Amino acid sequence: MIFKTAFHALTTAFKGLSLTVKHLFGARKARQELDITKDNYFDKQDGIATVQYPRVKMPIPEVARYQLEVEIDDCIVCDLCAKACPVDCIAIEAIKSPEAIGKTSDGSVKRLYPAQFDIDMAKCMYCGLCTVVCPTECITMTNQYDRSSTKLTDLIYGFSDMTDDQVAQRKSEWTKFQAEKEAAKSK
Template structure:
């Protein structure tokens, strides 16, 4: 019984020695070093935490963080949504009746983005969507601290088209398709009458 009691006090003493050793060694704040520094992980003394958000650790340039879409450069090709392994990108496109404009790299835009939503709560930050984008309009930014209170706030809506505008574009497309079908039928009827 005395041996077990001695073992209990000895174990408690070892734990307190370790805890107090760290407590008194942490007399200075952590030094923020650039990530390229050879001694980046070699800090043995000082506190291990930083005073966030007043202090921030440097970020690597090739890090994968929040997604952002430059809609002026998007041709709504849907490649990013197709390659996404977790289906966090939802795109709804409407075909235009004529060319809309050009992207910054000269690609002609022929589709409207009625909806372009990215659910960052589902995103696994793999970066595949940024690789397949032909106009490089979807990128990963260096922002990593977008805290929200609900999961619905993690759905980022990049399309600026309203529901009324989208419906107007759909009606114009249907009208153009109907006119083309009527012209095609008229041409077929003319061809049949010649025979």
């Protein structure tokens, strides 16, 4: 009985060690950087199953949805993206202007200032709906996927380019404009 148990222990240890040695030598090769659009992407490969990230990166599909970017100069602050977002991760505060303040690169007239334009990428589910509804196509999904952080607040990206002083000034301009309008009406 004792010989049978010893024999079983030896064969089991041998099998385990063979597997370890096989993987040890296999690790000399690494997965190739394959394009997911190619037919051989799911073919079995020799060696370790992952690439040596971040030194090596797998090519990503052209239509991949990753980090959002906003070209704020082209934003008309219409809030459509925020309304379309299913998880409410876009926070926009607009300040009205008494007159047109410029044009976007596609010729749309800008009448609102972006006092706040924050996107919380920790909540974003990368559905892309915000990019679909944007009338000026200024909110886009980029190919940036490696902005991980251990601090959740690092994932809130602010795109407004206004300072606190500018926000205060634009708000007071609008308040003054409204007051003057009301005063003119009551005359």
